[in-house]
Structures are given as C-alpha cells and as structure tokens.
Amino acid sequence: MEINIPDSGLPRVVIVGSGFGGIQLAKSLKGKAFEVVLLDRNNYHTFLPLLYQVATAGLEPDAIAEPVREIFTRQPHFHFRMAEVLQIDPQHHKLDTSIGTLHYDYLVLACGSQANYYGSDELTRHALPMKTVRNALSLRSRLLENSERALELTNEQQQLEQMNIIIAGGGPTGVELAGAIAELRDIVLAKDYPELPLKHMKIHLIEGNNRLLKSMGEDSSRKAHQFLNRMGVTVHLKVMVQSYDGRVVTLSNGDTHAAKTLFWTAGVEGVLIPGLSPASVGKGNRYRVNAVNQVEGYENVFAIGDNALQVLPDYPQGLPGLAPPAIQQGQWLAKNLVSINRQEPLQPFRYVNKGVMAVIGRNRAVVELPFWHTQGFLAWILWMGVHLLLLVGFRNKASTVLNWAVNYFSYSRASRLITRFQNAPVEAVTSVSGASVPL
Amino acid sequence: MEINIPDSGLPRVVIVGSGFGGIQLAKSLKGKAFEVVLLDRNNYHTFLPLLYQVATAGLEPDAIAEPVREIFTRQPHFHFRMAEVLQIDPQHHKLDTSIGTLHYDYLVLACGSQANYYGSDELTRHALPMKTVRNALSLRSRLLENSERALELTNEQQQLEQMNIIIAGGGPTGVELAGAIAELRDIVLAKDYPELPLKHMKIHLIEGNNRLLKSMGEDSSRKAHQFLNRMGVTVHLKVMVQSYDGRVVTLSNGDTHAAKTLFWTAGVEGVLIPGLSPASVGKGNRYRVNAVNQVEGYENVFAIGDNALQVLPDYPQGLPGLAPPAIQQGQWLAKNLVSINRQEPLQPFRYVNKGVMAVIGRNRAVVELPFWHTQGFLAWILWMGVHLLLLVGFRNKASTVLNWAVNYFSYSRASRLITRFQNAPVEAVTSVSGASVPL
Numbered sequence: 048m049e050i051n052i053p054d055s056g057l058p059r060v061v062i063v064g065s066g067f068g069g070i071q072l073a074k075s076l077k078g079k080a081f082e083v084v085l086l087d088r089n090n091y092h093t094f095l096p097l098l099y100q101v102a103t104a105g106l107e108p109d110a111i112a113e114p115v116r117e118i119f120t121r122q123p124h125f126h127f128r129m130a131e132v133l134q135i136d137p138q139h140h141k142l143d144t145s146i147g148t149l150h151y152d153y154l155v156l157a158c159g160s161q162a163n164y165y166g167s168d169e170l171t172r173h174a175l176p177m178k179t180v181r182n183a184l185s186l187r188s189r190l191l192e193n194s195e196r197a198l199e200l201t202n203e204q205q206q207l208e209q210m211n212i213i214i215a216g217g218g219p220t221g222v223e224l225a226g227a228i229a230e231l232r233d234i235v236l237a238k239d240y241p242e243l244p245l246k247h248m249k250i251h252l253i254e255g256n257n258r259l260l261k262s263m264g265e266d267s268s269r270k271a272h273q274f275l276n277r278m279g280v281t282v283h284l285k286v287m288v289q290s291y292d293g294r295v296v297t298l299s300n301g302d303t304h305a306a307k308t309l310f311w312t313a314g315v316e317g318v319l320i321p322g323l324s325p326a327s328v329g330k331g332n333r334y335r336v337n338a339v340n341q342v343e344g345y346e347n348v349f350a351i352g353d354n355a356l357q358v359l360p361d362y363p364q365g366l367p368g369l370a371p372p373a374i375q376q377g378q379w380l381a382k383n384l385v386s387i388n389r390q391e392p393l394q395p396f397r398y399v400n401k402g403v404m405a406v407i408g409r410n411r412a413v414v415e416l417p418f419w420h421t422q423g424f425l426a427w428i429l430w431m432g433v434h435l436l437l438l439v440g441f442r443n444k445a446s447t448v449l450n451w452a453v454n455y456f457s458y459s460r461a462s463r464l465i466t467r468f469q470n471a472p473v474e475a476v477t478s479v480s481g482a483s484v485p486l
Numbered sequence: 487m488e489i490n491i492p493d494s495g496l497p498r499v500v501i502v503g504s505g506f507g508g509i510q511l512a513k514s515l516k517g518k519a520f521e522v523v524l525l526d527r528n529n530y531h532t533f534l535p536l537l538y539q540v541a542t543a544g545l546e547p548d549a550i551a552e553p554v555r556e557i558f559t560r561q562p563h564f565h566f567r568m569a570e571v572l573q574i575d576p577q578h579h580k581l582d583t584s585i586g587t588l589h590y591d592y593l594v595l596a597c598g599s600q601a602n603y604y605g606s607d608e609l610t611r612h613a614l615p616m617k618t619v620r621n622a623l624s625l626r627s628r629l630l631e632n633s634e635r636a637l638e639l640t641n642e643q644q645q646l647e648q649m650n651i652i653i654a655g656g657g658p659t660g661v662e663l664a665g666a667i668a669e670l671r672d673i674v675l676a677k678d679y680p681e682l683p684l685k686h687m688k689i690h691l692i693e694g695n696n697r698l699l700k701s702m703g704e705d706s707s708r709k710a711h712q713f714l715n716r717m718g719v720t721v722h723l724k725v726m727v728q729s730y731d732g733r734v735v736t737l738s739n740g741d742t743h744a745a746k747t748l749f750w751t752a753g754v755e756g757v758l759i760p761g762l763s764p765a766s767v768g769k770g771n772r773y774r775v776n777a778v779n780q781v782e783g784y785e786n787v788f789a790i791g792d793n794a795l796q797v798l799p800d801y802p803q804g805l806p807g808l809a810p811p812a813i814q815q816g817q818w819l820a821k822n823l824v825s826i827n828r829q830e831p832l833q834p835f836r837y838v839n840k841g842v843m844a845v846i847g848r849n850r851a852v853v854e855l856p857f858w859h860t861q862g863f864l865a866w867i868l869w870m871g872v873h874l875l876l877l878v879g880f881r882n883k884a885s886t887v888l889n890w891a892v893n894y895f896s897y898s899r900a901s902r903l904i905t906r907f908q909n910a911p912v913e914a915v916t917s918v919s920g921a922s923v924p925l
Binding site (some may be wrong): 050051053089090091107108109110112114116117120128129146147180191192195198199201238239240242463464465 | 489490492528529530546547548549551553555556559567568585586619630631634637638640677678679681902903904
C-alpha cells in the first residue's frame, strides 16, 4: 500500500535518513518548489559527535537527540515518516518500506554508516558498537555494571578481567571514548567503588596505524597520545584485533589482554539498501557519486554523507565520514536539485574544510583550524563552544551546558543509570517491573 | 556463595528496595552502630511521583532517577549491591539473591508495589503498567508511536482507535496521567501531526468509585473532575474495566470504547518475596506489621512503605501507598532499631499527614494541607515547589526546573524520543543499530 502523503503536485524528494546530511538537505529545501518526504527508523535526529558522552554517563540520551518533527515544525510541503526502507525500485522510482511503498521523483540516500566487523562472527557476537543511542546506552550500562559485578568476585585477576576495557580503533571516536572512560574510572568509579582495584583497571586503545587520529596532523596525534598516556590509557599502535572470544583479545602481534568488554570503533561501512546495481557501490559500502552527488548509473538517485563515496581532488580516498561534509553536501545538493528542476546547469560540490577537532578529556582537546593548530585547554574551550553551537535545539543546548557544568565542577557524572543489563540474568530485567524488554 | 561484604563486626541491617522507605532508613542509620546493606535490582532510586512526566515526554528518565551510590557516597558501613532477592530464609536469617546468599541480623522489606490485574490474563497481556522507569518509557513510546502509526491509516475510525487512550484508575496516578496526556495531545501532538483528527482523540479515565482521588476530600475530587473535563478528558465513575482485548474495552456497565492503548493504574499489590509464612501477608499482598513495623510472626523482619500493611487508629484500612508514610516509617524504624540494639523500649510509629496533592496540568493542581485546601494555580505552584524540594540530588532538581520552565514557556515537550517501539516490528529495532534489544 502506498504511504499516504497529501499530494501537493510538486516534484517529490524522498530523503532516507535523518542524520546531519538528511536534516540539512530538508532544511535547505524549505521554500523551494519541492515536496519533501524524510524517512527514518527513529523519530529523532542523533547528534553523533556527543554520543560518547552518553556512553560514559556524561549526558542523558535526550540531550543529544532531537525529535525530527520539532526541527521541521511548520515547514510547508515537508513530511516525516518513521519507517525502515527495505528496498529501492529504481526502474519505477519507488521505495518499499516497513509502512508501505513510496514513489519518488528524486531519491537521496543519507542513511549513514554502521559498524564493520569485516566478517568476523566473533566480533559481531562479542564487540559493542557505538553508532546509535541504543548502542551508547549499552556501553554505559556495561561500564557501570562491570563494577557492580566485580564486587562479587573475590580474586583481583577476575575483577580486572571484568573491569578492563578494550577499545578497537584510534580515530576520533576511539580516542574520545578512551579519554572519557579514563575519567569515568578515576572520577566516578573510584568514588563509587572504593573496594575495587580501579588503579589497576586497564583501558587498551588499539590502533592499526602508526599514530592516533590519522585523519589529523602529526602534532595533534602526538598530543592526543600524550594526553591519553597521562590519563592512564594504554595505547597500542601498528597492531590490530586478531581475535576476541569475549574474555581475551589477541592482537596481530600476538599479545593477549584479558577484558570482558570490547568497544568497536575500528571500522564502519555505509548502510546499503537493496535495489541499486552493485556497480554503484564502492569502497566501504559507500555509493559512488559524481561531483553533484548523483549515484553512478542513476539519474535521480543521490547519496550524501557516510552513504556517499565522493572522490575530490584533495580527497582521492573520498571525503571523510564526518558531520561537516554531510552538512555541506546537503546544502549543496538542495541548490542542485533546484537547478535540475529548472533545467539549469549543476554546480560541482566543493568541500570547505573548516577544521577538525577531538576531545580527550577535561581541559584536553586537539583542534586543527585551516591555518592554526592548538591543543590543550584552549582547544577544549573551542571544542565545547563549537559543539554547543552545533547541538540542535535550544533545550538540548541548555541541558547540555547544565550537565557539563555540573560534571565539571562536581567531578560527578549525571546519568549513571544501568538500564540495559549487559551481564545480569534476564529475570533481573523483567521480573517485578513487568517490562517485557529491558530499557 | 555468600555475597562478600567486608565484615565490620556490627549487627547487619539488610534493606530490600531503594524506594523512598529504604533510602530514608539507610540515611537515618548513618552513624549508628549498624552495618547497612541495601539491595535493589536497579542501581538507582526512582522518584515515582514524577514518573508520569517521563511517560508524557515532560522529563527525561535521568531527571527522576538518582544513582544509589551517589546518595550514599562516603557513608561508613554502608554497602549497596545490585541484586534481585529470590528467597527469604527466616530460620537462618539468610537471603537468597541473584548474586549470592546474604546473612542478616535485621531484615527490612521495602520493595514497594506492582500493578495488580486481579488475575486477568487479558490485562496482563494488553495493559501497560506505570510503576518503573521502563514502564514510563514504554508509555511514552506508545503515545508518540500511536500518532506515527495513525498517519498510515486512511479511515478516521481506525485512526482514532489507534490514538485513543483508556486509563484505568482515577487515583493520583491516573488523574495526573490523564491531565498530562490531554496536554500532550493539545500542545505537542496537535502541532506535530496537523494531519490527524486530534480534536476527536479520546482520553477515557475509568474509576470504580463515585469520585476521583478518593483518598482526598470531596472538594479536591470535584475540582480535579472539573479540570479534567475542561481539558477534554472523559471521566467515567462507578464503572470498572470488565474486559479488554487490546482493541476494545468493555466496562462493567456494558459500554464499550475502541482504543488500542490501555494504561493501568487501577490497582497495585505489594511485591512479595517467597519465604515468609502466608499468615504474615494481608490485604493487597502487603506484610502485616505491628506498630513498630515488625512483620507478624517475625522478631527481626520488618516491612515499610507499600510493602507494609500498617493499621493505625486513623487508618483502619492501613496507611496509603504514598511516599510520606514510607519516608516517615523509614525514619522511625531507624530509631527503633537503635533501641532494639540497646534493649530499650520501642516507640510505636505515629504518622504525621503533612498533606496530599495531585497535579492535573499547567496551572492546575489540588492541594490538601492539614488545615487548608486549595485548588488551581496557587496549588500548582505549591505542588511544583514541594516536588522540586523533594527531588533527590542537585543535578536532578536543576535539570527538572529547566525542563519544566522550557515546557511551560515553549508549550513543547522535551523528551519525545520513541525508544521502545511498541507497535513496530522487532526488525525496526534491531536492524542497522545492531542493538540486541530495544532501548
């Protein structure tokens, strides 16, 4: 059955995914001669750059998620539907979704990326990814529950095995996660669990390259590495996760480390929707797009953000999977869609790198602006300011400021609820509460 | 295996449940010659009086839940364990829990109450209770998702069936829930879903007695009823839910109403733990306790709060299941435990009713203080102040003030994330996100 959207007679742009790219595109199409339908399996936009803060109890999930309908209140000819897109039918310009079929004149794929375990069943089974609010809450619960469980173990070796953390991947997510977990350990867990040998709890950060934050400059990498060492994170370079059985990780150099928890930030791949020709899919499951984000081989199908493999002169490997490229592609594509409609020539996308940054902890960040690099406290202030400005929605900003301020001055963590029960028996979840599934 | 608690040589008080009673008792025992072990299946205390705000997207869950360890930081001889108590062995003064056995010198049962469906399988299957954070998030998701689903239905009858709400029980919870849902409908949903016939969405409040808020005075009942009528809630008195098949509710007077959602606040029963003699259990599965909260037939087992059936001269039916009695019993029991320890005479519990209140919506509440009743705006201000003062923990207070302020002035709702997927297929939950269970 066709999803019922009041017909406006305007050409319909269907956007799949309410991430940075999709949201920006829909915003930029406001007032243009298009009917816009945005689809996402969630009814909210997730501010992914701060997801690690949810995972480490610094922010409650609601602070980094904004209801899509709130963002587009009163935007004419805009329609949101909560749906999973199952199949694309490019011949008939139709989508098959969990709530019905949908015709499109222009289709924009902006479904982002997901964890890539490179086919390892072991990792799929035991590793915890960090791509969604649900993921982040699982990480948070695991981090806190590990300590609760460790209290029940009598020998220190077992306790450490229960508490130790492996983080695979030394990119921004891995680095930020490692720093935040180190702070959680030293500030919160040390206070909450004086009985536990937290001084000996290990946080291993595993990176295959010869330096962390490879997407940034050498100086930033060096500084981030330094910061993490000082915070008691063990950084392993030029090694990869060979295997992980849920208890012991084996690295490519043969080293083994005992840890019941492994967080995976070592690889992502685009989220593909069945229906387009395999020829249109490139490295890392990203759709090959031309300079105007058209998917190779399709007139009216576009891809942006992590979904797109867009090779530009300065980016022979394709643009990085970050928010800024997605946002700029969204803005740019809006202009080009208007031109297509008017049969005007299209403008090839130009990416403006406004800078990249990563935060390692309180007072510690690394920032690279086009003509200036800085690390440490000033960088941290910059990082904080930028992220507050970017956070969608007043209320989110406000409560985020509040939480950060409180954490900063109280050395506490706001959101320490164990809500996903990673290790506990299911009974503990369902009994009494009557909930059919854990939170 | 015995749960390992560092031995202090002091007599051990084991408290089951980190609700208002259990938390207060543990606090009041600070500095006394006891070793205190608090057990709960969650690592946080839930501020139940504001749970309905989470259910109606007014507050994020973290704002009404406080980590237990945060409350008791640095309290000597206090130990918290996250555990489910499975069995009491009163002969040997031992508990059997999900993480091991535990010896007690004094046992205090404070596990509160749960929804009571009076044995109806239908209701157990279809009704949504409102006793835990998880429950509240299910309600929130259902309320929002109903509208998303209704968009996909073409005939208005089906749409209303999908959106209508039945609330069973006209006590404080039912009344507050009804009012908050009416506001959600008129303020948020009407804005987010202009396509839907929200003017015709029905909210039915079903109460068996001849008036709402039976625990309060006639004037409060009348006013609450008036407020709800004005807000477009249909109140049904002197009827009960006869049957509910998940689509249509049949009332005891034969009336039927179509609604895919039924919230249950019509009855609770104490949470019992196996092991004590059935003779010690009274009406509503509450433990019969004497004037010092000793469970009938047991020297060193006590019950407080919703767990206790304490009959006092002014309360022949037993004290109401509210926070104040639980808190006062906790304070009082602490004193008596000290006396027992010193072989001094015990003081029978005296309950001081400081007043009761219920909030129906913006500017609308009913308050009964010992010598003064008031309704409307002033009552609402009072209600807000009292609840802010009661909220555990600075940060919660602050972010609660913030959310309320924002809601009040923006007519918006802070926490509108659909995170429990009430109607959607499980795939929608697990796919892509990689989460093994819904949030």
